[in-house]
Structure formats: C-alpha cells, structure tokens
Amino acid sequence: MDVAWLARQIGDPSARGIAAALTDLIREGTVTAQTRLPTVRGLARELGVSSGTVAEAWSELRRHGMIRTDRRRGTVVLGPPDVPRPIRYERLGHWGDRLAIDLTIASPDTALLPPLEAALAAAAGAQGLNDYARETITPGLRAAVEPGWPFPARGWLAVGGGYEGVQLLCQTTALPGDRIAIEEPTGARLLDILERTGAQIIPVACDEHGPLPAALEQALRARPVAFVYQPRGQSPCGHAVTEERSAELAALLEPAKTLIVEDDGIGELSVSPMVSLGARFPDRTVLVRSYSKSHGPDLRIAVVGGAADAVERVRVLRSFGTGWTSRILQDTLAHLLGDAGVRERVAHAREVYARRRARLAAELAARGVRTGGRDGLALWVPVRDEPAALVTLAAHGISVAPGSRYVIGPAPRHHLRLATARLTDDPDELSALADVIALAATGGGRISPSP
Template sequence: MSARRETETVDKAWAAGPQGAARLAGRIVDPSARGVAAAMTDLIRSGELAPGSALPTVRGLAVELGVSPGTVAEAWAVLRRHRMITTLGRRGSVVSGPPSVPHPARYERVGDLGSHLTLDLAVAAPDPALLPELADALLAGARTPQLNDYSRTAITAGLLDAVRDTWPFEAEAWTAVGGGYEGVQLLCQALIVPGDRVAVEDPTAARLLDILEALDAQIVPVACDAEGPLPGSLAQALERRPALFLHQSRAQAPCGWTVGEERAAALAKVLETAPNVMVLEDDGIGPLAADPVASIGTHLPGRTVLVRSYSKAYGPDLRIAVIGGPREVVERARVLRTFGTGWTSRILQDALAHLLTDDAATRCVQAAAHRYDLRREGLAGRLARRGVPTANRDGLMLWVPVADEASALVTLAARGVTVSPGSRFCVAYALPHVRIATSRLTDDGAALDGTAELIALAAMASTGRLD
C-alpha cells in the first residue's frame, strides 16, 4: 500500500474505536447534545472528518465525555437529519459529508432520454388545452379589496365563501397555501417531530414519502384494497403509536381509488381507539374528481385536517390549495408560513374564488374531467384486451402491473417512452408496477393502440427474457 493510501486510511479511522473516542472527545468543548453536534459539524465541514470516516460508538463517546448515551444519541440524530452522518446498524456510523439539503429522490426525474424521448408518460400533469382561461379570473383577483395591503391574509373572504360549502366537514379554521404538497409539508412540520411514526397508505404519492423522509419520520405502511386503506391494517399500524395518519381521500395516486362513506366510517371507528393520532387528508385532484369526497373528518372533525389542491383543475400557475380543519392545527401551519412568504397572494386567492363561482369555468373543469376519464379508460381498455389489467377508477394515471420493473423501464426507454417506476410509490414494495400518466394522452384511437401495444410489451418483459 502506498504512503498516500496509508495516510487516507489513518485519516478516516482516527475517530473510530476506543482511542478514537478519546481523541474525538478532546475536540469537543461543550458536552451538551447541541455542543457535540456543533463540534462534529465543524470537523466535518473542515474535512478533518472526511466522508467515509468511521465514528466511535455512542456509548464509547459518551463515556469519554462523561455524559449519558442519550446526549450523544441526540447529537447523532441532528447530524443524521442534516445528512452529515449515516448509521449502518451494528456496523456503527460513518461520516457522509458536510450539511446538505435533502433531495426529494422519488420526485426528481430518474435519467434523461434527451432527444430520444418521444412520449413522456411519467408526469401526471394537467393538459394545458383543457384548463380554463385565466384572464378574467386574474382581473377579478386584481380587484381584491385588500390589494397591496401588507396585512397577512390567511384566506380571503371571497375564497372562503367559495370553498366553505364544498368541505366535507365543518372546519374551525382555514388558510390558503401555495399548492397541495406545500400544505401537506407545512402540516407535517406542524404535527410531527423527527423520529415520529406516521401511518401512510401503501402505495401512495411519491412526494408524500419524500416529505416524510425529509422530516425524518418513520413511515408505517397501511395496506389497501380497491376502496382505500384497510381498517384492519390501520389498526395494526396504530399499535406502533404513530402521531399521524396521512392518506389521500379521492383519485388516489397512484391507484385511483376514492374512499367511500362506509370505508371512511370504518377508518374513523378504528382511529377512535387512538385519540392522540391526528388525521391528514390530501385531496390532490380537487374538482376534477369523479366522486364526492368522503372524509374521516365527518366523524372526527376535531382530529382531521384536509388539504385540497386546485392546481390540476384550474392551472398549476395558480399554485393554490386550501387547508381546513381544527383551529389549533391550521394555526400552526399559518405560523410556520410567517417565517417565509407569510401569506398567499390575495390576487391569486380571489382569482381562484372567481373560477370556483364562474359557470363557464365550472363547465370547462367538468369537460376536462370527462376527457381525462376517456383517456385513462381508453388506455385501460386497450391494455386489458392485451392481458394487462388495471384498476384505476379516477385520476390522471394508471397503476400497471409488470413482470419486472427494471425490464419494463428499459423496454420503454429503448423505444423513447418514459414512465415512473412503481417502487417510488411504495413503502413495502411487493408486486412490481409502473405508473403511467394518462392526462396528456392523445385522443386518437390508433395512437392509443400503439401506446397500449408498447406498454403491454414492457409489462410482459422480465429479466432474461428481453430480446
């Protein structure tokens, strides 16, 4: 081994083992959890503790510092939260690198087909051609009574009037936020702390899993059927004492179910046995959904908060969602926003209020919902005739079973088609799937036939069988 390689090995091991614990303790002036985390951060930033460096055990460092193991464990938790160290179970912990921002790994695109891409079926975005015109709505928004007032308006009177009667339960408080996922993220920040367990339907929207992982939550999967989360599986999840149950109430991504009244009541009955668990419902498709929403909040209004997004129905540039629920919970989300934007533009809020109450805009959204259904069902029917069953009843996508996920992705990519790998949407991944976005499919039957043929080919491809 060269001298340089030997030096690198020594450098990465200087904090490992009993002697390393003593050396590291000598560099820590303040033995509190905050002081340990700060000293470690300085060493990692400076490069003295390089990526890959092994660290002493929590107990070993605690002994050298004369503190409880819990103090060091708390510091380690801070370092993990900022992606500075990684714990490898019984193999201990190693340095990952300087503080970094967590990336939404599931949401970020995997791979880049560049000019080879001919058909993007990965992004379930609304079709711009089916969105209502915004010109009149924006003019209406510009006439908001508090235009350019610097007071922080959680929700304008016009928007509240437009949404209140559509809510499935009586909410104590409301606020408008910049899209559905921002609403979910704010509420998760408000309701959980790092290390909390969160019960989540499985599979679920990829971005919901990204949000929970970024907040260092422990995800507890809840199994589902065609009607939504299973009460029995939720009961099992509650045995692990989660702080929150997060689920999508209708047009669920990726499976396209909507929770009905009977299932909502059954879930509420299970939740009655765990009075400390809050319920967060994500209605990501809003007015485009085919079925009315059935909410756990109808039965447990004091413990349920609903986020409804209007971006897919009225346009992503509106960036509007509404939160409605218990006053204390909504207030926590509002307070978190005061550290940043403070409030959602009153122009955009009242523009949405105009759209929600305008007959022409309502007809446009209804027509769009019908077209989306035709596209989804058109592809689903063609896949079924080719031996590929799907079960989505609503939404902008299909959840397609495949023989092998990797082979399906490669088969489609080789033909210029990109889809989303199903593993992104799962906690306990069992049967392989891919998610196909259907919202921007062509209405041309021959083209749909060709798309179905490609997807069916990919669905049946498996490792070792590809030509």
C-alpha cells in the first residue's frame, strides 16, 4: 500500500482516528485481505506523528483481528473486524460421527448431580423476587458459603460461572499490555480469557504441588498486575497446592502488589483440602468458586469472595449488563448447600470421580504410561507425538483434547488431556480403553513420564 495514499485517507491522526479510518477502509472493501500495510515509522513520518501513535492504532486493529504482523511479511490485513473467538476452547477437532467415546470435555456425570426440583421450588417461593434492586449476593447464599470460605472475604458477588468470574476479575484489573502471571499448563479457557484482555501472559511452570517457587519468582520480576492459579483440582494436570508450597509462594508474593486470583473450578468435588493464599493476603486475594460441576451446570453459579476493591470493580462492570445474578438461582444453590441429602450426594460423586480417575491412571501406569496429579476430573497423559496420538484414538472412536491447547507456546513434551468424570465403571471396558490410549501414547515405543 502506498503510504502517501493511506495518509490522505486519515483525517484524524490520533491513534483512535488512524484505527477508525483503516477500519472503515477494510470494512467497505477499499483495503482488502492480504494487503501489506506501510511500516509504523513510514506512516508516522507521513502523518507527522510519533511512531508510538501508529503502533497504538495497529495494536487496536490487531486486537480486533483485522491485521497481523510477522517478521517476513510485515503487517498484513486479515479482513473486517470480527468477534474475538476462544480459539483454544473451540479447537477440539472434528472427526465425524464415528466417535463413540468422548473424553474431551470434563463435564459432570448427570447421574451423580443432585435433583433441582425441590430447591428451585423453594427459591421461587421466596420473598423479595421481581425487584430491580441489584443484589450482589443473596443473604441465603452468603450464609451458605461464608462459613466454608478459606479466608475472611470483605467483598462478595455471585456470577454466571467460574470462568465469568475469572474473566471479569482479569478484565477489571489488567489494561492492554499489562502482564498477568498464570501457571502452565492451565485451563484452555483461562488462556483464551487472558488473551482477550490484551494482557501479556507470563507462564509459571508447575509440578505435582502447584506453581514452582523459582518460576513464580522469575515471573514476578516482570511485575504482573495479577497472578492466576488453581489451588486444587488443577486442570489439566490434577495438581493440588500443599501448605508447604503455599508458604513458599507467599514468601515471594509478600513484597509484591500483585492481585492473587484463585480459581477453584471443581469446588466441593475436589479430594484435596483448600489451601488459599487469602489466609495470608486477604486484602489482595480473590477466590472464585464454581458450583456448576458439583451441583448442576444449568445453575450457572460461581461465588466470588475476597478483596473488597477487586470485587467492587467487577460489580461496577456488571452494572453495564446483567447487573446481578438471578436471585432464584442464587437461593436454589443456597438451598442445595444447606440440604444434608444433597451434601451426601455430592460426597458420593466426589468418591466416584476420584475412583474413576485413579482406575484409569493405574491401568495406564500398568502399560508404561505414567500420569501425574492426584485431583480433578481429567488426566494429563504424556504421548510421543500429539497429532499421531489424536489420529490413532479417533480411528478407534475416541476423542480427547490435545495438550497444546493448555500451554502458551510450543511445549517441550507432548500431552493429551483425558476427561475422566464419565468413564465407564466396567473393568473390561476400562481395560480395553487403556489399551488403546497406551497404544496412541507410546506409538509402540516408550515415553518419558509426565513431569
């Protein structure tokens, strides 16, 4: 593209004006896909502005998926603006109708969920409904969750699921270009969320006990505005943070001002105790606890509790949209949490999920494929070659999630994530499944155990 021609199309040489002018040109088709744009310095010189002004405009266009920059071709137009997509979450693979066993999504077994009818009826009959007063959390739900919260929370909020809670916290904490530290590997949707905020992701390596102190220490040198991690039931690896590891992490976080976001994704289904950094840093820790997998995904409920200022920022942002979470759904969950029969049912589900996970892990270990972790609804399986393993499993009617979805960049080792919540309880069927997984993982050879 001729730099002088482009400069003449820009009436307002501010960063916003440059981005708006180019957006109009792309949207109307005057500038088409694959057009190579002028350099930042070249356009800045033609417009008589700083290179930083043009770079800011380019950043805005890049965030909306209209341009891409690479070293060989420079900055290239991709097309009109589009809605950002959760690429990792959507990259599950499509293998046709032959797949009979779906181990892709760690969704709960519906047979183990508590019935909702009585709780919904009780909540629907409560007083104070159909009021436009914006209630961040109902008194009943707060009374149900507060006694079991691992630290004294000064702010409370009910939101539409765990991922929404984490997304809103990151969105209200980080500005584009800010840095957020997060354990790696981690949830695919968490990485999608962080990329959507425009933040720079700083990976923190993990082992069986959670984030490694040395890795967190290095990440903190970049002065991240937030540290996001899963204290237990970690997806995809099944890590659970111990008291000793939490103390090591706390010593590193002590002098920092970083907001600590704890994602308790499976909540009461975890077999590990909750070890929270909020016990040491209640004024800058926020815990997001989801109840979707334990009490029902259609409730779409998670509770956010912790640092008052961080929770308040989320409340303010929500006031632009839904404003508050349905009081009927909040009090339905409160009723379930207070029901002794439901508590027994959730405890039973926790035992079943743990048994299914452990049995498959043992079957794979017997075949030379050793997995890690001790908690959660999935197994992190080391494989010799990820694409080949996916094809082998698909040929046998089995779908799993590629491990590359759960890391920020190229991983030194290949993995698959296998959801275990809905595994068969038939020993013969489980043995046959393990045979196929081991075949896909090893390719007929040996592989190193997962770190």
